[in-house]
Every structure is written in C-alpha cells, then in structure tokens.
Amino acid sequence: MMSFMKGRVLVVDDDSALAEMLGIVLRGEGFEPSFVADGDKALAAFRETKPDLVLLDLMLPGRDGIEVCRLIRAESGVPIVMLTAKSDTVDVVVGLESGADDYIVKPFKPKELVARIRARLRRSEEPAPEQLAIGDLVIDVAGHSVKRDGQSIALTPLEFDLLVALARKPWQVFTREVLLEQVWGYRHAADTRLVNVHVQRLRSKVEKDPEKPEIVVTVRGVGYKAGPS
Amino acid sequence: MSGDSAASAPGRSGGRPGRPVGRKVTGSGWGRLFEGGLLEGGVQGSPVIRLFMRWVRRPLLPVMRLWRRNIQLKVVVTTLLMSLGVVLLLGFVVIGQVRNGLLDAKVKASQSQATGGFAVAKQQADEDVSVTGDEDTAPDGSPSQSVIQWMSDLVASLSSGGQGAFDVVTLPAGGESGSGRGPRASGEVNPTVSVPADLRERIDSSTAAAQSYTRVVYNDDKESQPALVIGKQVNDPNGDPYQLYYLFPLTQEEKSLSLVKTTLATAGLFVVVLLGAIAWLVVRQVVTPVRMAAGIAERLSAGRLQERMKVTGEDDIARLGEAFNKMAQNLQLKISQLEDLSRMQRRFVSDVSHELRTPLTTVRMAADVIHEAREDFDPVTARSAELLADQLDRFESLLADLLEISRFDAGAAALEAEPIDLREVVRRVVSGAEPLAERKGTHIRIVGDQQPVVAEADARRVERVLRNLVVNAVEHGEGKDVVVKLAAAGGAVAVAVRDYGVGLKPGEATRVFSRFWRADPARARTTGGTGLGLSIALEDARLHGGWLQAWGEPGGGSQFRLTLPRTADEPLRGSPIPLEPKDSRRNRGLDDAGLPRGGDGEKSATVPVRQPGADGSGRDPFPLPPTAVTPTADPTALPGNGARVVARSGSASGSTRMTPGALGEGPAPLGGGGDDAAARRPAEDAGNPEGTAGSDGTGGYGATRGAERNGEASRGR
Numbered sequence: 001m002m003s004f005m006k007g008r009v010l011v012v013d014d015d016s017a018l019a020e021m022l023g024i025v026l027r028g029e030g031f032e033p034s035f036v037a038d039g040d041k042a043l044a045a046f047r048e049t050k051p052d053l054v055l056l057d058l059m060l061p062g063r064d065g066i067e068v069c070r071l072i073r074a075e076s077g078v079p080i081v082m083l084t085a086k087s088d089t090v091d092v093v094v095g096l097e098s099g100a101d102d103y104i105v106k107p108f109k110p111k112e113l114v115a116r117i118r119a120r121l122r123r124s125e126e127p128a129p130e131q132l133a134i135g136d137l138v139i140d141v142a143g144h145s146v147k148r149d150g151q152s153i154a155l156t157p158l159e160f161d162l163l164v165a166l167a168r169k170p171w172q173v174f175t176r177e178v179l180l181e182q183v184w185g186y187r188h189a190a191d192t193r194l195v196n197v198h199v200q201r202l203r204s205k206v207e208k209d210p211e212k213p214e215i216v217v218t219v220r221g222v223g224y225k226a227g228p229s
Numbered sequence: 230m231s232g233d234s235a236a237s238a239p240g241r242s243g244g245r246p247g248r249p250v251g252r253k254v255t256g257s258g259w260g261r262l263f264e265g266g267l268l269e270g271g272v273q274g275s276p277v278i279r280l281f282m283r284w285v286r287r288p289l290l291p292v293m294r295l296w297r298r299n300i301q302l303k304v305v306v307t308t309l310l311m312s313l314g315v316v317l318l319l320g321f322v323v324i325g326q327v328r329n330g331l332l333d334a335k336v337k338a339s340q341s342q343a344t345g346g347f348a349v350a351k352q353q354a355d356e357d358v359s360v361t362g363d364e365d366t367a368p369d370g371s372p373s374q375s376v377i378q379w380m381s382d383l384v385a386s387l388s389s390g391g392q393g394a395f396d397v398v399t400l401p402a403g404g405e406s407g408s409g410r411g412p413r414a415s416g417e418v419n420p421t422v423s424v425p426a427d428l429r430e431r432i433d434s435s436t437a438a439a440q441s442y443t444r445v446v447y448n449d450d451k452e453s454q455p456a457l458v459i460g461k462q463v464n465d466p467n468g469d470p471y472q473l474y475y476l477f478p479l480t481q482e483e484k485s486l487s488l489v490k491t492t493l494a495t496a497g498l499f500v501v502v503l504l505g506a507i508a509w510l511v512v513r514q515v516v517t518p519v520r521m522a523a524g525i526a527e528r529l530s531a532g533r534l535q536e537r538m539k540v541t542g543e544d545d546i547a548r549l550g551e552a553f554n555k556m557a558q559n560l561q562l563k564i565s566q567l568e569d570l571s572r573m574q575r576r577f578v579s580d581v582s583h584e585l586r587t588p589l590t591t592v593r594m595a596a597d598v599i600h601e602a603r604e605d606f607d608p609v610t611a612r613s614a615e616l617l618a619d620q621l622d623r624f625e626s627l628l629a630d631l632l633e634i635s636r637f638d639a640g641a642a643a644l645e646a647e648p649i650d651l652r653e654v655v656r657r658v659v660s661g662a663e664p665l666a667e668r669k670g671t672h673i674r675i676v677g678d679q680q681p682v683v684a685e686a687d688a689r690r691v692e693r694v695l696r697n698l699v700v701n702a703v704e705h706g707e708g709k710d711v712v713v714k715l716a717a718a719g720g721a722v723a724v725a726v727r728d729y730g731v732g733l734k735p736g737e738a739t740r741v742f743s744r745f746w747r748a749d750p751a752r753a754r755t756t757g758g759t760g761l762g763l764s765i766a767l768e769d770a771r772l773h774g775g776w777l778q779a780w781g782e783p784g785g786g787s788q789f790r791l792t793l794p795r796t797a798d799e800p801l802r803g804s805p806i807p808l809e810p811k812d813s814r815r816n817r818g819l820d821d822a823g824l825p826r827g828g829d830g831e832k833s834a835t836v837p838v839r840q841p842g843a844d845g846s847g848r849d850p851f852p853l854p855p856t857a858v859t860p861t862a863d864p865t866a867l868p869g870n871g872a873r874v875v876a877r878s879g880s881a882s883g884s885t886r887m888t889p890g891a892l893g894e895g896p897a898p899l900g901g902g903g904d905d906a907a908a909r910r911p912a913e914d915a916g917n918p919e920g921t922a923g924s925d926g927t928g929g930y931g932a933t934r935g936a937e938r939n940g941e942a943s944r945g946r
Contacts, residue, residue, distance in 0.1 A: 018591045025594055059583060083590075085583035090643075106586040107593040107625055175653070192688060193645075221648030221683050 007121050008032045010051035012042045012068060013083065014061050022055065025110045031117070039063030043071050051078065053120055058084045058095055066098045073099030077156040079120035083108075096197035101158040102184060103194070119185025120158075134167035135215040135227045137206060146206065158183065159202045166216060166226040175223040199224060301512045308508035309501060316497035320490075327489050331482045336440070336457060342395065343459040343475040346387050347438065350463050350473055353383060357466035376465055380413060387473075388415030395477045396445070398424060402433060402462055402470040419446045424458055424474055432460045432472050445476055455479045518546045522553050534561040574639040582632050589625065596621050623759075630761040634744070637768040644687050644772050646797040651682040651691065651722060655713055658695045662703055670708040673699065677715040684722040685797040686773055694766040694777065695724060698789045701762070702728035709786070717795070718805035725790040725806045733781025741779050742767045766791075776801060780808045782815075 009026055013019045014037045026033040036045040040062035046054065054072060058065035069080055082095045082103040095103055104116055130141035138147045141164055146153045155163065161183050166174060174182075176192035184194060203210045214227045295302060357379060380399055388397040398420040399413045412420035428441040438461040445456040460474040521538055528536045537557060540550035600618040603611040636642050652675075659673050666673050695713075702711040706728035714725045733741065740746050745760040763777075770777035773793050781787030792804035809816065 015587050015591070018587055018594075021591045021594045024598065028598075085586040086579055107590040110594050110597045177653075177657075221650060221681075 007053060007117070008034065008049060008051040009053050009055055009117065010042075010046060010049055011035050011055045012039070012045075012060065012065070013037065013055070013057040014059075015057070018057075022113075025113065026117075029114050029117075037061075039065070039068050042068045046072055046076075053117055054078060054080045055117075056080055056082050056100070058082055058086070058091070066094060069095065069098040069100050073156070077154075079157065081116055081120060092191070092193055093197055096194060097201065099156070099201075101156070101198075115185070122185065132164065132167040134163065134170065135206075137163075137167075137215060139164060139167055148206075153205055155202070155205060158198065159205065162198055162202055163206065163216075166224065170226040170228075173219045173222050173225045179223065195224075301509065301516050304512040305505055305509045309505045312501045312504040316500055320493045320497055323493060324486070324490055328482075328486050331485055332457075332479075335477065335479065335482055339395070339457050339459055339475065339477040340438075340440070342477075343438065343461070346397070346475055347461045347463060347473060349387065350383055353379075353386075354464055354466045376467055376469075379466060380471070384413045384415050395475050398474040398476060400424060400429065400472040400474065402472055417448045417451065418476060419448050420474075422446045423456070423476060424460065428458060428460060429472065432462050436462050442479075443476075445478055455483060515546065518550060522549065525553070525557075529557055529560070534564060571640055575636070575641040578632060578635045578639060578641070585628060589621075589628070593621055593625070627759045627761075630759040630765060633765050634761055634768070637765070637772075642768070642772055644690070644797065646685040646687055646773070648683050648685050649688045649691070651684060651686075651715055651724060652678045654688060654692050654695060655715060655724060658692060658699050659713060661696060662699045665700060666703045666711070669703055669706070671703050671706050671711055673703070673711045673713065675713050675715070680717075682715045682717045682722050682724075684717075684793045684795050686793050687769075690769040690772065691791075691793070694769045694791055695726070697762040697766045698724075698726040698791065701758075702726045702730075702787075702789070704758075706730040706786070714806060716805035719803060720795045720799050721792050721801055721804055722795060723790055723792040723804045723806040725788050725810070727786065727788040727810050729786035732783050732785045733779065733787045734783050738779040738781055738787075742777070773797070774799075774801065776804065778808050780810070780813075782813060785814050788813075 007030075009031045011019055011022050011026075011033050013022065013035070016037065019035050019037065023033045023035065034045065034049045034051065036042050039060035042056075042060075042063065056065050056069055056072075060068065063071075065082065065084075069082070072078065072080060079102075080100045082100040083106060084091060084095060084103055085106045086092070092103060101120060102116055104113060132139040132141060136148055137153075139145075140147075144157075144160060146155055146160065146163065162179065165179065165182050176195040179195050180186045180192065199216055200210075203213050203216055206215050207213050217225055217227045219225055296306075384397050384399055388395070396414060396416045396418045398415070398418060400420060401411070414420035414423075423443060423445045425441055425443050428439060428443075431439045438459060440457060440459040443456055443458050444453045446453045456479055457477040458474055459477070460472055462470045463473050464470050518538070525536045525538055534557070537554045538550040540547050540554065596614070596617045599614045603614040606614065655675055655678065659675060662673060699711065699713065707730040709729040712725075712727040714727065716723050716725075742763050744764045746763075747760060767777045770791055770793070774797065775791065775793035777789070777791050779787060779789050788808065788810045790804060790806055790808050792801060792806075794801050
C-alpha cells in the first residue's frame with residue numbers, strides 16, 4: 001500500500017551531530033528523514049509525520065527509548081529500528097521486547113544502516129493473494145490478517161512475516177539463522193536473540209498457552225517450526 | 230587417593246542425609262546403652278561373630294547417627310546414667326547404715342534378753358541339783374526321765390516370757406544325740422536346721438555366749454524368717470552340758486528395712502527422672518540458639534543475607550547472637566559493597582561504551598561518506614580518507630574488545646546457553662574465514678562433522694571463539710592447510726583448530742592467552758588484530774565451564790582446542806580430542822622410531838611427514854591418508870588428555886586403552902602403527918604423569934605440558 005513512497009524515516013536521537021549525519025546518509029539514499037531530539041516529543045512527531053519507519057536511539061532525554069518504543073508500538077505496527085550503544089543482552093532484549101523490530105549497535109556503517117532500513121521497508125511490496133493455515137490459525141497473506149475461529153489477531157508486520165515464513169513451509173525446521181535471513185533480511189548471520197525475542201512476542205499473541213506453544217514449536221538444538229495444522 | 234575416598238565414603242554418607250536436628254528421640258534406650266561398648270568396640274573373633282554383630286548393628290545405625298548428631302540427646306542420656314549411678318550408690322550407703330542401726334539395737338536387746346535367760350537356766354539347774362540328787366542318775370550316765378522332763382519345762386518356761394518375740398531351743402552338747410536329751414524347741418521351730426552348724430561348734434568349744442544370724446525354719450507351714458540366734462553352753466541339773474539357744478526373729482527389722490528401701494528407690498527414681506528432665510530443659514536453652522544460629526548461618530550462606538538471629542537478654546547466648554548478627558551484618562555490608570563496585574564498574578563500562586560510541590558512529594559515518602567520495606579528491610586527500618576509514622575499523626574493533634574484556638572483568642558477562650550444533654557454527658566460521666584463507670592461499674578442512682556435535686552453549690560466544698582460532702590459524706599458517714576437527718565423547722564436545730605454520734615456542738602455549746601478547750614483537754602487525762582476541766576467547770570458554778588450550782611446536786604448527794561440557798552445569802573431565810595432535814613431531818617420532826631416519830631428522834623437518842599434500846608443493850584437498858580421518862569419537866582422545874584421566878582409571882595402559890569403550894562410543898577404528906603409538910602415549914603418561922619425557926627432546930613437549938597444566942589451572946573457575 002505504500003510501495004509508491006520512497007520512505008519517510010523519523011529519527012529520534014538527541015545527539016545532534018549524529019542526527020545530522022544520519023540525515024545526510026538517509027537523504028543520500030533517497031529517504032525523507034525528519035528529526036526529533038526529545039523522547040517526550042517523539043510520539044507527537046510520530047503522529048504528525050506518519051513515518052514509514054522509526055529510527056530510535058535508546059538513550060534519550062525525557063522519555064527513554066524503551067518507553068517511546070512501547071508507546072509507538074501501542075498505536076502502530078510501523079517498523080522500529082533501535083540504535084543502541086549497548087550490546088549487552090539485557091539492553092538488547094529489553095529493547096526488542098518493548099516492540100522494536102530490529103536493532104543496530106553503534107558504531108555502525110552507513111551501508112549497514114541503510115540495508116536494515118531497506119529490509120524493514122521491503123515488505124511493503126504487494127504480496128500475491130495467498131491463504132495459509134498454521135495450527136488453528138488462518139492467515140490471509142495479501143489481506144495481512146490472522147484469524148482464529150473468525151477472530152482476528154493483531155500482529156505487527158514483522159510478527160506477521162515471521163508467522164508467514166513458518167507457515168509457508170510447515171514441514172521445515174527453520175534455524176534462527178535462516179529466519180534472520182528470510183524475515184529480517186540479514187545476509188550473513190547476526191544476533192539470534194532477535195529471533196528468540198520475536199518468537200516469544202509472537203507466541204504471546206497467537207498461542208492459547210504461551211508456556212506450551214502449539215503454533216510455533218521449538219525444535220531443541222535446531223530452531224523453530226510451524227505446529228501441526 | 231581415590232581408593233581412600235571411596236572407602237571412607239559410606240561412613241561419611243551415614244551422617245549426611247537428612248538433618249534430624251529437631252527430631253525427637255527414637256529407638257530404645259538399650260540401644261544407646263549398648264552403643265558404647267557393644268557397637269563401637271571392635272569385635273574381634275570369627276567372621277561369623279562379626280557377621281552377627283553387623284546384623285545387630287544395622288537396625289541401630291539410625292540411633293547411632295542420632296547420638297552423634299544430637300547433643301541434647303547426648304547430654305540427657307549422660308545425665309540420666311550418671312545420676313542413676315549416684316542415686317544407686319547413695320541408696321546402698323543409706324540402706325547399709327539403716328540396717329546396721331536397726332540390727333545393733335536388736336542385737337543389744339536380744340543379748341540382754343538371752344543373758345537373762347541363760348542365768349535363769351543356770352539358776353534353775355543349780356536349784357534342782359539339790360532336789361533331784363543322785364537318785365535319777367542312771368548307771369550308764371544317760372539322763373534320767375526327770376532331766377528330760379526338766380528340760381522341756383525349762384524351754385517352756387523360758388519361751389513363755391516372749392511369745393512371738395523369741396523362741397528357745399536346746400540342743401545336746403557335742404555331737405551326741407542318741408541320749409534322751411534330744412533337741413527341743415518352742416513355737417514349732419525346727420531346732421536342728423535353724424541353728425547353724427558353725428555356731429554349734431563354737432558353743433561346743435567354749436563356755437561363753439556366741440551369736441550368729443540365721444533363718445528360722447518352722448515345722449508347720451509358717452514361712453522361714455531371718456533371725457538372730459544367741460547360744461550358750463549350760464549344765465543341766467546333773468551337771469551335764471547342753472546348748473541353750475535364743476532365736477530372735479528379725480521380722481520387724483526386715484519390714485522397716487524394706488520400707489526404707491522402697492522409699493529410697495521411689496525417691497531415687499524421681500530424682501533421676503527429674504534430673505533428666507532438668508538436663509533436657511537446660512540443654513535446650515543452650516541448644517536452641519545454637520541450632521537457630523546454625524540454621525541462619527546456612528541461610529546466610531545460601532545468599533539470604535538479611536537473615537538475623539533473635540537476641541533476648543544479655544547472657545552468653547545473647548552475646549553469641551549479637552556477635553553472629555554483627556558478623557552477618559558486616560558480611561552483608563562487604564558483599565553489597567562488592568556488588569556496588571561491580572555494578573559501578575558495569576555502569577561505567579556501559580556509560581563509556583555509550584559515550585564513546587555515539588561520537589564514533591558519527592565519525593564512522595562521516596568517514597564512510599568521505600571514503601565513498603574519495604575518487605573526486607586529489608591523491609593525498611584520497612589516501613587520507615582510506616587511512617581514516619581503515620584505522621577507524623581498527624579503532625572500533627579495539628574498542629569493542631576492550632569493552633568486552635572489561636565486561637568479563639566486571640563479572641557482567643552472562644551466558645545464554647542453549648543446545649546448538651557446533652557443526653553449524655564451525656561451517657559459518659569457516660565460510661566467514663574463506664576470503665582471508667583465499668588471500669593467504671590456505672585451504673580450511675573440516676573433520677569429524679559426520680554426526681551432530683550438540684552442546685549447550687552460547688552460539689554467539691562459541692562462534693566468536695572459533696572465528697578467532699580459525700582466523701589466527703590462517704594468519705599464522707604460512708599458507709599451509711588448516712584443519713578444524715570436531716568430536717564429542719562422554720560429557721564433552723571439542724573443536725580443535727590445527728595449523729602447520731610457525732607454531733609456538735616452549736612456554737608460549739600458556740602466554741598466547743595473555744592480553745596484548747604477541748608472538749613476535751618484531752613482526753609487522755599486518756592483520757591488525759587487537760591482541761585481545763585469545764584473552765576474550767579464553768574468558769568465553771571459561772564462562773561455559775569449558776577449556777581453551779593451546780599446543781604448539783616451533784616450526785611444527787600449533788593446535789588450539791576448545792572443549793565444552795555437553796550440558797552447561799556439568800564439570801569437564803576430559804576432552805574428546807587430545808591436545809597434542811597425532812601428527813605432532815613427538816608422536817611421529819615414536820612412530821618412526823625404527824626407521825633409518827632418526828628423530829633428529831624429524832625435528833628439523835618443517836613439514837609434517839604424514840601430510841604429503843601440505844609440504845608446500847601444492848594444495849591437496851585431502852592431504853591426510855583416509856585412516857587418519859578421525860571418527861567422531863577419537864579413540865585416543867580421552868586418554869590423551871593426560872594425568873586427569875589416568876587418575877580416574879587408576880592404572881596404566883590396560884585401563885587407559887579401555888577408556889574409549891567405557892565411554893560408550895562405537896568401535897574405535899584404530900589406524901595403522903601410528904595410531905597404536907598414539908594410544909600408547911597415555912600409558913606413558915600414566916606411569917609418569919609429571920614426567921618430562923626428556924629422552925625424546927622435542928621442544929614442543931614442554932609447551933604441551935605447560936598448556937596441559939595451564940588447562941588444569943584454568944579449569945578451576
């Protein structure tokens with residue numbers, strides 16, 4: 001639905017030099033960046049600019065990045081990529097659990113950043129009409145909806161992609177690396193914590209009992225697969 | 230050593246299970262009484278007796294355990310036993326004195342009574358001499374009928390004075406009995422049985438009165454009684470001697486004495502029981518706080534630092550409690566200080582990381598933008614842009630490594646272990662290192678990846694370790710092959726990275742893990758490593774509870790081995806891959822011992838003999854002969870790990886050879902003679918675990934031992 005747009009990116013970062021540099025790089029790649037430096041104003045700016053993607057620094061004055069991420073996620077499924085200086089597990093996991101789709105650790109290369117942004121925006125291309133079933137869920141790929149007994153379940157685009165990837169090949173066990181490549185668009189292996197956190201988030205939404213998953217099943221020592229239909 | 234501990238284990242285990250601190254006394258008191266002598270005294274004798282004793286002891290073992298562990302029980306039982314002894318002693322003394330007092334009084338009264346009686350008998354005899362005269366005396370000297378009658382009268386008259394209080398008995402003097410003066414007695418007393426024989430003899434032999442204790446036996450159904458008997462030899466009217474006895478039954482005294490005994494026994498029993506109860510109460514006052522302290526100390530050591538003892542009063546127990554609480558408080562303070570320190574350090578690292586990284590990101594991006602546009606610049610500026618970008622890369626990796634190592638130092642590194650297949654990791658690492666290997670002209674081979682090698686590990690960290698090892702091997706491999714070998718056996722998995730490059734000098738095998746250590750300071754830093762890679766790798770291995778060890782020989786290449794426990798909380802016992810590779814010069818020296826080309830030639834060779842393809846002449850994709858391709862479980866692996874395994878099996882070559890089978894691995898396809906020799910090596914180690922094996926003299930050996938020892942030392946964490 002947004003394929004005709006080149007991509008509006010909202011940059012939430014308090015470091016003006018970095019924000020400016022990001023602006024230079026993003027504009028160079030043909031994106032339309034807008035900036036906000038304060039966590040408190042981030043939500044208002046988000047509503048105003050309606051970006052296609054949010055670049056969010058975790059350390060912000062006012063509301064911190066985690067909180068901003070949660071607020072944005074509460075009202076929109078728009079892709080959020082976190083910029084973080086901390087690669088510690090706790091920080092990353094907290095950020096991902098608050099709703100970010102992907103993260104990128106400072107210092108990063110401009111190409112890396114652009115690749116991540118492109119990967120997140122890529123899915124806006126028109127999908128073919130397709131009906132999938134996984135467990136007792138019915139997935140309408142083109143309509144971007146997941147239903148259980150006619151009841152629709154709200155998923156973010158990333159969670160939807162993850163579910164579709166698993167549902168398309170229910171016979172296959174996906175390693176975390178394969179999922180990273182297919183869903184996140186990483187060309188070489190990256191942090192598998194991304195997968196773990198998002199599988200958990202997905203389970204909390206689609207499983208009847210997230211403690212005993214039936215839709216997204218863990219295959220010990222290998223990865224995940226779709227539960228039997 | 231292991232034999233000792235195995236032998237002592239059952240005895241110790243007896244005390245361990247359960248903690249019956251608060252349990253009440255079970256089992257019989259007899260068991261406890263026996264325990265001292267019967268159970269603990271070693272029973273010598275035939276095995277049958279010993280077997281019997283063991284059979285007797287078994288049900289008493291819980292009681293013994295309780296005895297050993299429960300001080301309250303000990304004190305109460307001891308108090309009971311000791312007070313019982315004291316009461317018994319006291320009882321005997323008191324009863325003895327009472328009896329003596331009673332008897333003394335009785336004896337005095339009886340003596341005066343008897344003396345009076347003897348006097349009366351004598352007087353009557355004297356009176357009657359004149360009356361009867363000689364007329365009654367028979368010619369044969371036997372007493373006449375009148376004397377017999379006189380005596381009966383005498384007995385009757387004497388005994389009439391004390392009906393029930395005493396009886397009178399007359400017996401003929403000496404042994405004579407045939408004459409008419411037979412024994413007489415008052416009150417149905419059996420005269421001959423009631424008077425003891427020794428008393429009769431004494432009275433026969435002297436004219437004085439004598440006394441003795443006896444039992445009065447009655448002719449009728451009356452029960453016999455203890456009595457005092459006093460006798461004297463007196464003359465009858467004819468002047469012939471006879472024995473006159475007074476028997477004083479002691480019935481009354483007996484009754485009094487038994488009353489005293491009963492009273493004393495009752496009192497004694499009460500005293501003993503009360504003392505036991507008092508002991509129990511008193512000990513409880515002391516033991517309860519001690520038990521509380523023990524419980525709280527346990528909880529403190531389990532990490533609940535806010536636990537404190539309840540303190541009441543000012544006595545010694547209260548002082549114990551106060552001191553205990555003070556200790557706990559100081560402990561808590563110190564621990565929280567350390568925790569604060571660690572937290573501060575972690576926050577500092579985190580802050581530095583953030584503060585440095587944000588500007589670095591801007592610089593990085595700016596540099597990249599400039600770098601992209603360098604074609605438009607003049608050559609000097611363009612070259613500067615290249616240098617800027619390159620050195621920024623280096624700066625970034627250095628910063629990342631520094632932050633990583635300080636995270637380890639601050640104890641902030643957390644393990645995220647999950648079951649992973651190491652083959653996947655190895656393949657990723659190898660494919661990642663391919664570009665570098667191509668540049669260096671090195672071929673990287675993976676060996677032992679036919680079966681899954683699964684372990685609970687942090688994939689990110691393991692990958693980092695292996696990337697480091699593989700990249701190092703390629704960089705120092707001088708273009709020769711690099712072999713990455715995987716294996717799993719027992720509770721461990723291992724990955725060994727072998728190169729045939731410059732190798733390591735003796736002693737370097739331990740130093741390679743030091744921070745910022747470089748093999749050759751003079752060598753140009755072409756590859757731009759940070760010097761922290763192996764230190765971080767070592768920390769990563771330790772975090773897993775695993776080992777990272779190095780082996781190398783100068784000019785013969787090196788092998789780095791990462792060993793991880795299969796499950797995260799399992800301690801490592803050995804590694805499935807020997808640290809020193811089979812194709813090391815020392816091992817091959819053993820192989821080729823009989824060949825004309827002696828060990829010296831081998832040592833100077835820079836090219837492994839069993840690596841025909843790796844001699845620098847060309848790239849043979851499969852340089853090793855097929856037999857050398859190891860199965861997943863290396864048959865020589867665990868024994869090759871050296872003294873540790875040898876100590877476990879406890880004997881030399883015979884059992885070390887058994888080890889692969891004992892590990893439950895499949896048939897071990899031993900190769901040719903070389904494998905045999907490799908299998909022989911552990912036997913040598915077994916006989917000489919700390920040995921230097923100087924005879925073969927390879928420089929690499931020292932490094933091996935050093936690395937092994939280093940490994941041992943680093944396992945502690």
